[in-house]
Amino acid sequence: MTNGGEEIEISGTRRQKLLAALLLQPNQMVSLDRLVDAMWDDQPPASAHGQIRICVSGLRRMLGGSERDSVIETHPSCYRIRVHDDDLDLFTFERLVSQGRAMIRDNQLERAERLLRSALALWRGPVTAGIESPALAALVVRLHEERLTVQEEYFDVALNLGRHQQIIGELTGFVTDNPFRERACAQLMLALYHSGRQADALETFRTVRTRFSEDLGIEPARDLRVLHESILVGRLSPVGPRHSDVLAPPPARSQGNPACPAGVTLLSRTSPNTVAADRMEQLRQENDQLRVERDGLRRILSAFLDLNSEPGAPAC
Numbered sequence: 001m002t003n004g005g006e007e008i009e010i011s012g013t014r015r016q017k018l019l020a021a022l023l024l025q026p027n028q029m030v031s032l033d034r035l036v037d038a039m040w041d042d043q044p045p046a047s048a049h050g051q052i053r054i055c056v057s058g059l060r061r062m063l064g065g066s067e068r069d070s071v072i073e074t075h076p077s078c079y080r081i082r083v084h085d086d087d088l089d090l091f092t093f094e095r096l097v098s099q100g101r102a103m104i105r106d107n108q109l110e111r112a113e114r115l116l117r118s119a120l121a122l123w124r125g126p127v128t129a130g131i132e133s134p135a136l137a138a139l140v141v142r143l144h145e146e147r148l149t150v151q152e153e154y155f156d157v158a159l160n161l162g163r164h165q166q167i168i169g170e171l172t173g174f175v176t177d178n179p180f181r182e183r184a185c186a187q188l189m190l191a192l193y194h195s196g197r198q199a200d201a202l203e204t205f206r207t208v209r210t211r212f213s214e215d216l217g218i219e220p221a222r223d224l225r226v227l228h229e230s231i232l233v234g235r236l237s238p239v240g241p242r243h244s245d246v247l248a249p250p251p252a253r254s255q256g257n258p259a260c261p262a263g264v265t266l267l268s269r270t271s272p273n274t275v276a277a278d279r280m281e282q283l284r285q286e287n288d289q290l291r292v293e294r295d296g297l298r299r300i301l302s303a304f305l306d307l308n309s310e311p312g313a314p315a316c
Contacts, residue, residue: 013131014051015058015059015062016131017131017136018039018052018055018059019081020128020131020136021034021035021038021135021136021139022079022081023081023083023088024139024143025139026081026083026088026091027080027081027082029075029078029079030080032049032077032079035079036048036049036052038133039051039055041133041134041135056072056074056079060072071083090143092119092122093119093122093123096115096116096118096119097115097119097146099115100115100119100150103115104153104157109157109160110161113157113161116150116153116154116157117154120151120154126140126144127143127144128140151184152183152184152187155170155171155174155184155187159190159191159194164190164191164192164194165191168191168192171184171187171188171191179208179211180212180215180216182208182220182221185205185208185220185224186223186224186227188201188204189201189205189227189231190227193231193236198234201231202228202231202232205224205227205228208220208224
């Protein structure tokens, strides 16, 4: 093909980039400048706009239909691809996730698990795999993050249903691929612990802590450390927390039995108890939390050792 006497070769890769740029923004107007960035990054040829028009014509022939009835619409200085709800896996994924989250809110966990699993099964690999384009990569970030979040929500549901042993392998692979997602690390620790593998759960935390220290120079999040302390003394509820729960620090002293080591309490983020009634109460709670951060592990370990060394000690 020629454009103004200049021969233009339109590769299949450029058609893929153009189609990907349109599909990542379905039913939206996509400007020529954004399409140019997706196809050539910072070094577009002088004939970039002309090449895009040729690419669009080629895509229309592949997808069928003339310019008038094509799914790719031409508008002044931009294009739009028309996509219906059942035409794109992305739309199906979003619909299934929305339904699954509604089932979680209604405490219908079996149905939520099926819906989230069906949504995740639609992913056959990374979005735009094999297409090198920084501009497209920026569009893919949101989708990638959403998939990881849904995967963690699925693990939460499975843990609440008691499927600890069934998801250990999947969780291990997920943490290996995403080693700095602390929520998934906590889920793996919970799955191992509730499967009777306390030592493996503790070893997982040690691995995570070393990785954070060596690669990032920081400690894991406080919630993860509190979970580790609880696993040390076996003070966890029969199932793991839902995604809407957080791990709160153990109280300074056990109510009613000072000899028992403090445990972990599950508090909902939306619970009114998480908000102090007044400023003085809030300061007191913050001071308690700081004290737990400073010497919580030493106190729990000491209490745990005392309990094991005294045969007549009262049960917690």
